[in-house]
Amino acid sequence: MGQARKYRFATPQEAEAAFYDAFEQRNLDGMMQVWDDDDTIVCIHPMGQRLEAYQSIREGWHQIFAAGSLMHFTVSEQIYIQDAQLAIHMVQEHILLDDEEQPRPPVYSTNIYRLGESGWHMILHHASPSPPGDTSGQGISGDILH
């Protein structure tokens, strides 16, 4: 799958910027440049199946880009934890659809990048819905199992 041909991201931040750029532009090749070639990679879209390995993850993005509206992303509430080889980004995605005036409730996303021979690449995107309704307070919603 061409590890040598991978774009070399110098930092996890650079890889993350490319991730959201590709997402907004529905650019499948650009998106898959961000991902590590390894098969030990995982992508979970909100309420979606856990997708494992490069080809499954590529197919997931293909479906999303084929079906979806144009989306504009704003990422906030970033918490970064990093050591020499792994970088963990916990973020909130605020998504504005092309045909909507109000942003959707935020999506919580854990994005993890790994440093390999060809720079930093994504090994996990775990995205999930935030609670419906008011999301300003701290606390957990009443009907969750855990």
Add this chain to the structure above:
Amino acid sequence: MGQARKYRFATPQEAEAAFYDAFEQRNLDGMMQVWDDDDTIVCIHPMGQRLEAYQSIREGWHQIFAAGSLMHFTVSEQIYIQDAQLAIHMVQEHILLDDEEQPRPPVYSTNIYRLGESGWHMILHHASPSPPGDTSGQGISGDILH
């Protein structure tokens, strides 16, 4: 908050076992022994708010343990990625409630542990629902935003 008094987990696997033991036993002190004292920690329960910092996360577990049924956990589909200081566990939790015969649909959880002076402790628990219905196939559900 007493880093010196923290239980010293020798491996991320040991910390994870203590996490699910405390979860099943609704043992708040045991649960909080697993978590890092740092305020750069995050806990997201399925469809819950993103909780940040030790005291908010403790209060979240307090609410869950006060309200919840007894739960039995089976963890499967583990994918582990680890370097010297960080360990990422991507798992599926199969939860059987005390008063139910069938397990709930699995919960996808990303659990991250960090090696500090007092051993390995949890810095992230990001849990989210799997898609409703058949979860055996690969693919993404039709109505997700991304």
